[in-house]
Amino acid sequence: MPVERFGPYVVLEQLASGGMGRILLARSPGGRTVAVKTLLADSADDRRRFRREVRLAQRVRGIYTADVVAADPDAALPWMATEYIPAPSLRDLVERWGVLETGSLHWVAAGIAEALLSIHTAGLVHRDVKPSNVLLPVDGPRVIDFGISHGNDVTRTQTALGTVLYASPEQARAEPPDAASDVFSLGATLFHLAVGRAPYRDGGAGSALEQLVRTAGGDLDLAGLPAELEPLVLPCLELDPSARPTPEQVLVHCQQWLARRPDARGGEDWLPPDWVRAIERHRAQRMRTVLEAERRAKPDDVTRPVQPPQPTSRLTAPAPGSDRAGRRRRVLLAGGGAAVFLAVATLMVLRPWTAEAGKPDGPVRILPVESKSPGMCPTDSPSGRFWQSDDRQICVVTSDDGEDLTVERFTAVRAYPDTDPGMSGWAVDVTFQETDRAAFTKLTALVAGRTGPHDELAFVTDSGRLLTAPRIMEKITGSTVKIAYRLKENEARFLAKALGAPS
Template identity: 50%
Template sequence: MLAELASGGMGRVYLARSRGGRTVAVKTLLTSDDGIVAPEDRRRFAREAALAQRVQGPFTAGIVAADAEARVPWIATEYIPAPSLRDLVVSQGPLPAEALPWIAAGTAEALVGIHAAGLVHRDVKPSNILLPGDGPRVIDFGISQAADLTRTGTALGTIPFAAPEQARGEPTTPASDVFSLGATFFFLVTGRSPYRGMGDGTAMEQLLRAAEADLDLSGLPDGARELVLPCLATAPAARPTPSALLALIEPVLAARPWAHGAADWLPDGWSDAIERHRRRRTEEADAAQRRFDPEGATARTPPAAPARTRRLPRPAPVRQRRRTGPLLGVAAVALLAGGGIVYLLNGRGETPEPVRQDLRLALVEQAEAGACTDRLAPPTFYDEKGATCYRISTRDGDRMSVKQLKQVRTEFDTQFSVLVTFHDEDGRRFTALTEKAAGRQAPQNQIAIVLGDRLISAPSVTAAIPGNEIQISGDFTRNEADALVEELGG
């Protein structure tokens, strides 16, 4: 076991390596304080492992090993150091329609394998599809079920991507997965759910729109219509099978026999983001391995911090997502907070005092690759992760400061995240800023998020973001999410 990747109310996920050197993700089930696993929890975990082991194919994350009867039940799956489709759309903007067939082919083939194993996935969505350079991987079979079972009265899945019959609590079938795949394709090329008004109103109101198949397909590029529209047919019987989708896509792939991977199909920004993610995750795994290697180099442990010094970890960059609605383009809304409180030692070197830093959100005016130089007039900020220098606008209507959040707290769905709520006036100002950004061309459709003199992120915006609530995530562990909440004033 090398490092903790995530944890939640039911279990934890660890990065690990086998004795032979294979890197895997190990999902474990939490035990009680006395080390006991509830029988029902163990049965559910065993069922998930058994179902996942039935799936074979190049476009799913394979099960390496599992033991549901162990004192701490666990499942080890292939570790895929790649961003999700959701993350890529949020950080890079919608996918050009001409690049869709490559991703569609891999995901359709994954569904062929899942359905051939007698399963229905029931939660196909952008965050459950990872995209390494050699093709997509469908993951997370946590709510899958055998296709020959009847299950009614329960609407599972994620509302913006669930089939209408699924939202109504009717039996889910392989055709339900096809609808969700079509909704995912729609999101890839437009940046939103195909349902009308997702993200507006309560979760129940949104569920009702999905149950009534209230679709809004405006903005779908012509080049994607032939592939997407049949999948979104209201009647399950009218949707194509995954095999039929593959047959539709095959001539497109055959016309480009030299194109095999992300660099051949995707925009430069997408393929670069995939490679950066792979390199970063691989380096993190190697560094974790060295910490545990008995033959590895050792170093003196640094002295402990003074007992009364409070140190908060710098939060990892995070990506915005709506709690129940579609992703509308702003990623890494990381420190929309009560002034970005940090703690520093006072002049007496004893009790830490909170020091309020200036938090700003501003439209990007210019962006250039490389470190900031005299080429761009100030104010400029450097994005170390993206190796880009940004010049931000100084006009009053192009920027805002956030003095205090209405609420901030840690949440867990499939991963830990931080839910932040603006006060009404700040929410309106932020919506206006995102609306203004969405009407501009790249890179001026980006919003720089700055804390003090540090650039947190410069996400692209594809549509205005209404409402006062934003859910942010960043591959957090529980401790990291809690620390961010505390830093934000929660």
């Protein structure tokens, strides 16, 4: 490969190549894996478009999009590094494993709608929402590729862009697209997930010109759409842009439907088993590719000794890879008389501690998150900043700016059946000592409202273990904090014991 480094990123492998550029797998100095997009063509117009793509993509932040981590559009070979998402696209999953049923489709639709909210809030229109531009990890879809997006502050051209099979009629007519055009493409993508083809007559058969004419005229063929999905999909496919719902309205509709299964928490519960297995296989294969590429990139590295495993314990908690292990959880923080919502990014406590009541067998540190990536932390990563989940699926790097809290003992830790209105299952809460509570409040005020993952606090131990990395939505002032809910009894007892509850 002629270019081995882009800025600080060392290239490991090529992932894809097209007419305009390439996608490369690369590694940061700290060991984070990223996807680097480069520009192959080198005309002034190509550079201008790439520079614009970088500028627009940097404006979008959201849990259901891929964040830009660095870029240099003015380099000799322009490049942009984004979060690496080792997941298959919706197009690949439908082609291999078939269409989705109603519940699964509502869950996917909610994630895409939330991504569009992030995009539109940034003042952008994506203009190319389609099955191949939505990746699907188990924790929720990611909308990618802002190559033809435009912003409200960018001069608009009267050019029909986007994949015609999923474009809105106004796009095909070269009219200026807006947020409603993205909603139409969302509806077309959902139709594909439900039926297995695009919503236009003949499903894309014929020449590109024929399909452009069909799209421009709104020549839809909606046969095969299940009746229970019509209230979700058909409004998005209205030919009149003003009649289409907003992403917020799509999200509200999906949330009302998903509320029928209050115990379901993510892809493991909502997606078909074949899809879940395919997603996990894809992720595992991609991470093996990363490790193999890293070995090739560092062939002369000295082999390092591996720490011996901890003694085996008989657990009642779920094992790695089970239906509930490593699942993204929502938690409710109760403090200062007000309920504050906080989303847990990962909960990876897989080995119980022997502990006195309220006291873990080692200090629990709470630190602001600087970055995170899937898979193993680098073997040569410095201690004190890199933290590994017990199932080896998440590596978190924490900030070294001195802002942290070390908890030697909680005043109380308990697991209990949750009786709060609208709740079910078991919950866990902890009570901070007063001095720790003040420090925790200060930390939550520091990170609340930041863009992800900088709005997360990592709960870690000095052995390098990552316990959890919750997102902080707002400053928390109470001393007693409900950190998890809607758990099974064994999950709740397991987490509580790890934090120091009596056996």
